Amino acid sequence: DAGVIQSPRHEVTEMGQEVTLRCKPISGHDYLFWYRQTMMRGLELLIYFNNNVPIDDSGMPEDRFSAKMPNASFSTLKIQPSEPRDSAVYFCASSQGRGNQPQHFGDGTRLSIL
């Protein structure tokens, strides 16, 4: 079975540009999560969805970040405008929920803002 698919794997762009990260969750999973990983702050949850509806976006750093899930098989995380401090690895994960089910992670997008 296909796992969580993220694209692109790497993104290098200049400050001020719009960045769009994409995620396809595992089929049948009701929950989708966006994380950010940095050396300084570790692994942080940004936002998560249940059945395409955002449930908790308290981890979204600021208004420059937005996430959408238009259908059960696709989600985007946008940064506009991007800043150098947004450089990080962004992970998407999905799960079936129900407590003991683990979150399955994609391979991540390594984002560098110059």
Next chain:
Amino acid sequence: AQKITQTQPGMFVQEKEAVTLDCTYDTSDQSYGLFWYKQPSSGEMIFLIYQGSYDEQNATEGRYSLNFQKARKSANLVISASQLGDSAMYFCAMREGGTNFGNEKLTFGTGTRLTIIP
């Protein structure tokens, strides 16, 4: 207070030896779950093992087992017969709230970097 504490930033272990990675947690919930993930140098996050707060037995998955001590709020990962491929970062994570609460947030520790020496 940190919800998940991993006190060992790095560990070096001889191949074939057993290794214990420490994890302590802080929660006032009675129902919660604890997860361990492995992150190799290639960067992906791999789920290893789960322990529920009401599980009476320690979880096991192949060479991985969890030493769960509820009163001490610790959930240490034990890897038996370590292999070179076990070299990676290991993260402990907690989900608080009951199964029906709908809280699916995971809080991660800072991780332990394990290096297996041949």
